[in-house]
Amino acid sequence: MGIAILAVMAVGVVLMLTRKVPTAFALTFLAVAIALLSGASLLGAENSVAGTVMQEGAPMLAATMIAILLGSWLGTLMADTGIASTLVRKIVEFGGERPTLVALGVFCVAILCGSITGSAPAAMLAGVVGIPAMIAVGVPPVVAAGTVLMGIAAGLPLELIGWQFLSDAIGVPIETVRHFQIRLFPIALLGGVAYIVVEMRRRGARHAWAVRAPSAPAAGSGARDRRARRGDAPWYALVTPLVPIALALGLHVPIIPSLAVGLLYALVTTVPPRQLGERALRTLYQAFDVAAPPIALFIAIGMLLSAVRLPGAVSALNPIVAALSPSGPLLFVLVFAVLVPLCLYRGPFNIYGLGAGVAGVLVSGGIYPTPAVLGLMASYGQVLGVSDPTSTQTVWSAQYAGVRPERAMASTLPYTWVIAVGGLLLTAFLFLR
Amino acid sequence: MTPSPFDRDTSALAGRCAALAGLGDAELGARLLRATPTHENRPDGVLGTWARTAVEVGRELADAPSPAAGVRVREASGGVGAGEIVLAEYHHRSSEVVLRGDALELAGALVELAGWEAWFPPERVREAAVWHELAHRMLHGAPSRDLRRRLDHRVAGAGRFRLRGHVAGADEVVAHTVAHRRSGLGRSPMLLTLGLAEALPYTSAGRARPRPYPALLGG
Numbered sequence: 001m002g003i004a005i006l007a008v009m010a011v012g013v014v015l016m017l018t019r020k021v022p023t024a025f026a027l028t029f030l031a032v033a034i035a036l037l038s039g040a041s042l043l044g045a046e047n048s049v050a051g052t053v054m055q056e057g058a059p060m061l062a063a064t065m066i067a068i069l070l071g072s073w074l075g076t077l078m079a080d081t082g083i084a085s086t087l088v089r090k091i092v093e094f095g096g097e098r099p100t101l102v103a104l105g106v107f108c109v110a111i112l113c114g115s116i117t118g119s120a121p122a123a124m125l126a127g128v129v130g131i132p133a134m135i136a137v138g139v140p141p142v143v144a145a146g147t148v149l150m151g152i153a154a155g156l157p158l159e160l161i162g163w164q165f166l167s168d169a170i171g172v173p174i175e176t177v178r179h180f181q182i183r184l185f186p187i188a189l190l191g192g193v194a195y196i197v198v199e200m201r202r203r204g205a206r207h208a209w210a211v212r213a214p215s216a217p218a219a220g221s222g223a224r225d226r227r228a229r230r231g232d233a234p235w236y237a238l239v240t241p242l243v244p245i246a247l248a249l250g251l252h253v254p255i256i257p258s259l260a261v262g263l264l265y266a267l268v269t270t271v272p273p274r275q276l277g278e279r280a281l282r283t284l285y286q287a288f289d290v291a292a293p294p295i296a297l298f299i300a301i302g303m304l305l306s307a308v309r310l311p312g313a314v315s316a317l318n319p320i321v322a323a324l325s326p327s328g329p330l331l332f333v334l335v336f337a338v339l340v341p342l343c344l345y346r347g348p349f350n351i352y353g354l355g356a357g358v359a360g361v362l363v364s365g366g367i368y369p370t371p372a373v374l375g376l377m378a379s380y381g382q383v384l385g386v387s388d389p390t391s392t393q394t395v396w397s398a399q400y401a402g403v404r405p406e407r408a409m410a411s412t413l414p415y416t417w418v419i420a421v422g423g424l425l426l427t428a429f430l431f432l433r
Numbered sequence: 434m435t436p437s438p439f440d441r442d443t444s445a446l447a448g449r450c451a452a453l454a455g456l457g458d459a460e461l462g463a464r465l466l467r468a469t470p471t472h473e474n475r476p477d478g479v480l481g482t483w484a485r486t487a488v489e490v491g492r493e494l495a496d497a498p499s500p501a502a503g504v505r506v507r508e509a510s511g512g513v514g515a516g517e518i519v520l521a522e523y524h525h526r527s528s529e530v531v532l533r534g535d536a537l538e539l540a541g542a543l544v545e546l547a548g549w550e551a552w553f554p555p556e557r558v559r560e561a562a563v564w565h566e567l568a569h570r571m572l573h574g575a576p577s578r579d580l581r582r583r584l585d586h587r588v589a590g591a592g593r594f595r596l597r598g599h600v601a602g603a604d605e606v607v608a609h610t611v612a613h614r615r616s617g618l619g620r621s622p623m624l625l626t627l628g629l630a631e632a633l634p635y636t637s638a639g640r641a642r643p644r645p646y647p648a649l650l651g652g
Contacts, residue, residue: 082474085471085473088470089471092470092471092599093471093586093588093598093599094588094596094598094599096601097577097581097599129470129471132469132470133470133601136470136605137599138525138569202526204526205525205526206522206523207523207525207569207608208519208521208523209520209522209565209566209609209622209626210517210518210519210522211518211520211633212468213516213517213639232474399515402515402516402517402519
């Protein structure tokens with residue numbers, strides 16, 4: 001039966017990879033199929049498709065979903081009030097003639113954006129102004145896209161939404177997630193800086209006689225007009241992205257209140273008091289649009305996690321996974337370092353897809369200590385967050401810079417692979433000794 | 434006969450191009466700056482002043498000795514992408530100018546449509562494209578510092594101390610002015626640049642834009 005479940009998972013990967021079925025729907029079908037193959041009944045209070053997988057699984061990541069909504073709201077507010085674009089503008093003004101310096105500055109802004117919200121919204125927050133600004137000062141387009149992506153990934157270990165997700169999905173306390181992610185952050189930071197410095201030295205600056213289509217009036221144009229009337233965001237508003245991180249890291253405030261205080265700070269420092277209510281509500285409604293895709297995905301991931309945790313699935317998959325999984329810290333690092341590409345193209349180690357199921361199997365089978373599974377998935381997250389040409393942030397950043405996503409992958413993968421190996425070494429050192 | 438790259442009724446485009454042709458170099462420069470990221474919120478007056486200064490600097494720089502020694506020029510396609518046209522590029526590391534043939538052809542089609550043949554003969558446009566890139570090579574060290582000083586964009590300061598900021602896009606205005614003077618075009622390449630920006634929505638490639646959520650529900 002374990003082989004049948006793995007075959008169904010392989011079909012799921014093919015469906016996602018070929019875009020025949022959207023990821024969230026494919027994961028839902030997978031969850032139901034795995035549950036049925038595991039011997040779960042259709043109805044019933046315990047170990048059933050309707051009760052366990054759908055009713056209990058769908059809201060399993062509810063705390064993550066609320067964090068996503070708040071993070072998206074904060075991201076929308078940062079775009080609406082000009083906090084992100086002001087940060088980029090200041091960087092260009094101070095470092096304009098030195099492309100590497102501007103890229104490093106935008107990298108820092110991307111870290112802040114990546115620590116607030118994830119995926120394409122974070123890329124857009126840093127990249128809408130940051131990518132053309134970098135290209136305008138001579139950063140090659142592929143490096144401009146890679147810089148934003150590396151920055152967002154470097155911000156991932158500080159992203160409170162990510163903490164909540166890993167905690168919910170893998171079943172470890174937030175403190176454990178925080179303990180690992182804080183140690184992963186310098187590795188990701190160093191990898192990002194190395195990418196910018198090495199690639200800028202290797203490729204050199206590039207200037208072009210180029211023409212871009214004028215921006216079409218869109219949903220954001222009203223916000224742009226309002227911002228144009230107001231000018232830049234005030235300097236004290238620019239620290240907004242640091243507020244939730246400081247609260248969660250420094251004062252150990254729980255994630256949702258930390259994000260809520262960040263929201264309040266952004267509102268109070270950028271919006272006149274009489275407009276507070278209207279602006280807060282409008283940006284909240286806009287945030288639902290931004291948050292809808294990841295929330296749909298996390299509903300499906302919750303169901304998949306419930307399915308692979310069913311007793312039938314655990315007993316079917318455990319012998320296979322135990323036989324295939326490397327034992328000992330050295331083999332753990334070596335084998336999973338070689339398997340890094342399996343998290344690309346929606347592969348089986350993509351934590352925002354089938355990887356969540358694989359993590360569930362590894363945890364429920366007791367193959368590794370739970371924190372080691374967290375380390376494995378967080379390390380792989382560094383690769384797929386930057387180099388996966390099917391990730392929305394990668395596609396958006398590459399296309400916005402005028403390059404193909406595969407070029408962004410080729411440019412960044414050597415660095416993200418090294419970062420992932422660093423994460424695996426850290427995992428082995430912390431949890432497998 | 435080469436098929437037209439424009440797949441929509443271009444009568445409105447011709448009118449827009451005629452309106453652009455009525456603008457002077459400084460006004461064209463200000464419009465280029467307005468389209469440059471980081472200047473969305475600047476007042477028109479500030480952009481106009483910066484554009485005038487950049488045009489002046491470009492005119493002076495055009496009289497400087499030629500920096501063409503050691504620069505290779507080659508031609509390739511791939512200049513017409515989604516929502517963007519690249520006519521030429523200069524790679525500092527390899528000292529190479531790449532002319533994008535397909536983008537220059539598109540520029541030629543616009544010149545014909547707008548009736549600008551006398552201002553922008555094809556060979557001169559190619560020459561201007563090379564000079565545009567050489568101007569970026571010239572804008573290093575002292576000329577760059579001079580441009581920054583004359584633009585005088587103060588971003589911080591106290592008393593006599595002042596920190597001047599970089600004005601994104603001003604180097605483009607300088608490069609276009611150098612190209613204009615050196616190639617002998619009838620009008621500044623800034624006119625052609627702004628005309629092409631207007632023309633992009635009339636081409637299928639120009640209308641293509643990156644989509645924020647390409648994978649329907651992907652992460």
